[in-house]
Amino acid sequence: MNSLKRRIIQALELPADIMLDLPVVTVTGDEELVLTNHRGLLEYGAGHVRLGCSRGQIKIFGTNLILKEITAESIVIAGKIDKVLWEGS
């Protein structure tokens, strides 16, 4: 079913992040990270942030991490970002 849906999306050239509710990560240098389509905050500390996504989790490692803004759709993380890790389910 999922495969069929993906093929339809590819055939119609529709944006996959919207149609499949996939997370989108935008990193600006090592200063700011914007994640859209998240499924909630799982863990937060000054050195790491763990976020739930539709097909796994995203871990962000760094120092002095601040959640500049967190809404139901997106999260903006500021600080010094060292590593972004994807863990599929």
Add this chain to the structure above:
Amino acid sequence: MFIKLWKFLRGYVKIEISGFSVERFLSRAIGEGAVFWDLQRLGGKFAAKVSRADFARIQILTQKTGSRVVAKSFHGLPYLLARLRKRLFLAIGGLVFIAGLVLLTSFIWQIDIEGTNRLNNAEILDFLAENDFALGRFRHGVVYRDIENLLLLEFEDMAWASVSIVGTRAVIRVVETIEAVGDSRFRGNDEFTDVVAAKDGVIVYMATSAGKPLFRPGDVVAAGEIVVASRLDVGTAEEGNLSHRYVRADAAVWARVYYRMNFEIPFAYYERSFTGRRAWTHSLSVGGRDFRIPLNFGAGDDFIYYETIESRRQARLGADYPLPLSRTQTTNYEIVRHLRTRTTEQAQALAIELATRRIAEEVGENVDILTKEISFAEGERELLAEVFLVTIERIDRIQPPEINSTKEEIN
């Protein structure tokens, strides 16, 4: 900027969240539509900001998730208004203050003139004041074009003028006309002109393109003498048909010019140095009136020798909104004088330095110097220096002729 303003207008609360699983609480809260910002971990607690509306909404979730939310401070317009409701006179005072500022910024409190060189700024300001454009004028309703036209009509040396008002500051930019000295291209078509000598000298070269030459190379000419006349004789007196015609005389006149300059350099002189002691007073200027504050600061007023420096600071709202309020600090810096003497060599070096400076001022830089001699003579208390200078330079200047004839003769 606008997001911050929006948050301020809506009101927000700085909160502190603690409990067993704060992340769970936050996820539930944002799932309910709450928005947090500037969230950071402070040890076992979380600090964040949340809007006024969301603050009320997340209170219910604290019980469900076992978290604790404490409001640390309240910010923004709704809370400010709530506080002011209890302090009516403060609110009125604030409104009066804002109204006063708006009123004060409706007038012109500074007029800057840019681009003047030959024109006198004070004369321009006086003329503007006569035409109802002075400090304290209401800035709305000023017709810029009218003022620009008035300026151009009044000042002949002004080729272009622009008036603009930025905040409470009026800026008048002008462009002056090009000086017509020594170049006939810039004269008016209907003007008759003589060519006169600007300096005493011996003419070495003359090229006349219009007018009647009265001198020739080798002649000695004095400053102000007509070198090429605008008046041409037509006919002769013997035949009884002598009349005159006037033209715009034009010529390039080069002459050998002699300069003699004398300098006196005293051997004894005072060297001044600051002691570091200073005394100062303040005065306030409100709407052009000065009020001295009767308080003296610093070391007192027992200085024998001192240098005075005045510094003025105008109250302003940003760069473009000067207000009619300024504070002037007058500071006297104490000086001590030490009697020193200079050697003959030092005096000669100073004389040469002064002579070089004066030559640059009086003679100019684009002049061929043929001879430059400096001689020294030692007096009892001073060194006497004499500079003799010979240059080759252009000395023609134009000036309107003195016409005593009738208009028919001129034409």
